[in-house]
Amino acid sequence: MISRKGKDLLIQNLFLFFASISILVLFLIMAFLFKEGLPIIEVVSPLRFLFGKSWYPTYEPPEFGILPLIMGSVAVTLGAITIAIPLGVATAIYLSEVANLRVKELLKPVIELLAGVPSVVYGFFGLVVVAPWIQDLFDLPTGLTALTASIMLGIMASPTVISISEDALSSVPISYREASLALGTTKWHTAISVTVPAALSGICTACILGMARAIEETMTVLMVAGGAAIIPTTLLQPVRPMTANIIAEMGEAVHGSEHFHALFAIAVVLFFITLALNLLADYISHRFKETGSATL
Amino acid sequence: MANNTKIMVENLIFYYGNDKALEDVSMLIQENKITALIGPSGCGKSTFLRVLNRMNDLIPGTKLKGKVLIDGYDIYSNTTDVVELRKKVGMVFQKSNPFPKSIFDNVAYGPRAHGIRDKARLTNIVEESLEKAAIWDEVKDKLKQSAMELSGGQQQRLCIARALAINPEIILMDEPASALDPISTAKIEELIRVLKEKYTIVIVTHNMQQAARVSDYTGFFLLGELIEFSDTNKIFTSPQDSRTEDYITGRFG
Known part of the structure; x- marks a missing residue:
């Protein structure tokens, strides 16, 4: 015993x-x-690696500049959050402040399902539906552009934004809402002036995690971003985000070659970017914890 | 008694889902008087209070029968604007609930929401409201500080100031001093007595001594029924119903 x-x-x-x-x-x-x-x-200095403008890993001599890839990731991620944040935050406000119980019970599982759809399905949808539409709309040589990837990533990142924002809004004490409503304000005014500000740190966290979700997505961008390793000047150009580049070239890079190491170095860069975003999200969500919430 | 009736409640029945919370309550509440509602926990006194500014609308599945008239208007008719009603009927909650904003912004919240933008006018309203709530001297030098940094008693007086800032006619108070120390409680009670000159006050309290000290009229609730309602003096010196007597003498509660 x-x-x-x-x-x-x-x-x-x-x-x-x-x-x-x-x-x-x-x-x-x-x-x-x-x-x-x-x-x-x-082979290359860290600076030339990060800020070099050409990525020609198989040329002789090879060029390992990943700036076009970083810019590709930045372009699709910024495009994606431009869609995901308004869509996600507005949906979260609707779900937590406006929707009645029945609508909420219907919508929440649907949104969670949206997060569970495999990314290859999103990629396929982008490929056969969104890309031709973008191509027609802007009269482009190809519909596989940063914009196409942004739209798909925006849809894919919004469940993250929605569920974390909704949690933040729901955890605002009901007493705040009662206090506001008892002062003769509308439900809408209460949501915008009391509930959302009180949940702001949580909503910011949601947006950053949504951004991290977009930047680390691989399959979809591989399928719809176009794959051209150039620094984009508009969202209507094809791009080659870092993740797509790694997966596209890993198969053909000789094990232990410079190219092989370069692809891992891209992964290291990606690792630091997502780490930074997660730390930022963590910092924001903890910052106001002690006083209950932000003083706005 | 019917001369200056501010609120008239007639045969009020109230349900949470299928549970009856109030059973045929009728009451006349006088203008510029303090009406106290007493009774044990779960007797319906808070529910009754929240009927008066339709706060119960927020709870799904509630149902109401009977009439509630304020200044002669049925506040539960289809044409009632709930927002307008709540401007007229302010409320102070049991647990002080200042917004996580500055002291100034807390008090200015209501007036701002109702469209007052002028800075000088807002400053005026804030100062006046804080003075009426007897907290001005304590906070005048730190209006920009977060309201969360105030003590519990100060927070509750701030909430009263916030309610006063929208210039209501009636103030509902749901056990406003139950979470406070005796000194803060005394301050709040003194404040309530002063406020009745301008406002009609309905206060729910657990504390019978408090009801006896501050109120003009007292209603005793038990299991959703209004057992007895009359002058506070009469209730506490010669209650008509034996249950009232049992309660105020501390035989149960």
């Missing part, structure tokens, strides 16, 4: 063990990423 204290300790350590595994795995992935990505420094 183990003592009660011993049992307690055993269980505690068991859970600690499982928790440690996930952290360990994360560190292993990181270590592997750096091990395979860092050797590229021997």
Whole structure:
């Protein structure tokens, strides 16, 4: 028989063990990423890698400048959040402040389903529906553009924005709403002047996580962004975001070659971008926690 | 008693879903008087209070029968503008609930929502309301600070100031001092007595001494029924109903 204290300790350590595994795995992935990505420094300087304007990995000599890829990612991500934030926040406000229970119970699972659709399905939809439409609308040589990718990513990121914003809005105490309504204000006025400001840190977090969702999406952008490694000047040009570039070239890069290391280095860059976004989201959501909410 | 009736409630029956919360309540509430509603928890006194500014509309599945007239108008008729009604009937809640905004913005919230934009006028309203709520001296130097930094008693007086800023005629108070210390409670009670010169006040309280101290009329609720309603003096010195007597003498509660 183990003592009660011993049992307690055993269980505690068991859970600690499982928790440690996930952290360990994360560190292993990181270590592997750096091990395979860092050797590229021997070929190009970090600055030339990040800000070089040409990506010709198979030329002789090769060029490993990933600025066009970064700009491709930036273009589709900015396009995507321009769609996802208004759409997502407005939907969240509707769900939490306006919709009656029945509408809410119908809409929430549908939105969650939207998040569960495989990205290849979105890509396919973008390919056969959105791209031809964009091509016709703007009279372009190809419909596979940054805009097409933005639209698809915008739709894909909005469930993230909606569900986190909605959580933030729902956790605003009902007493705030009552106080506002009791002062003779409309439901709408109450939502805009009290509930949304009180939930603002949560809504910001939602938007940043939505952005992270857009920047890390791979399959869809591979299918609909067009794949041209050029720095875009408008959203109507084809682009090659970092994620799409990695997956498109990984198969043909010789294991251990400069090209191979360069692709891992792109993954390292991507890793830091998403890490920064997550830290930012974390910072914003914790910032106002102590006083309950922001003073606006 | 019917000379200056401000609120007339007739045969009010109120349901939450299928549960009857109020049973055939009739009451005349006098202008510029303080009417206290007492009774044990769950007796319907808060529900009754929230009927008067239609706050219960926010709860799905409530149903109401009977009539509630304020200044002779049926506030539950189809043509009633709830927003206008609540401008006229202010409310102070049990738990102080200032917005997470500055002290100034809290008080200015109502007037701003009703279209007052002029800075000087807003400043005036804020100062006046804070003075009426007897908190001006304590906060005049820190109007820009967050209302969340005030003490519980100050927050509650701020909420009263916020309610006064929309210039209501009636103020409903739902156990406004139940979460406060004795000193803050005394301040609130003193404030209530002063306010009755300009406003009609209906106050729900758990505390019978409080009802006896501040009110002109008292209604005793039990299990959704209004058992007895009359002058506060009469209720506390010679209650007509034995249940009222049992309650105020502390035999149950």
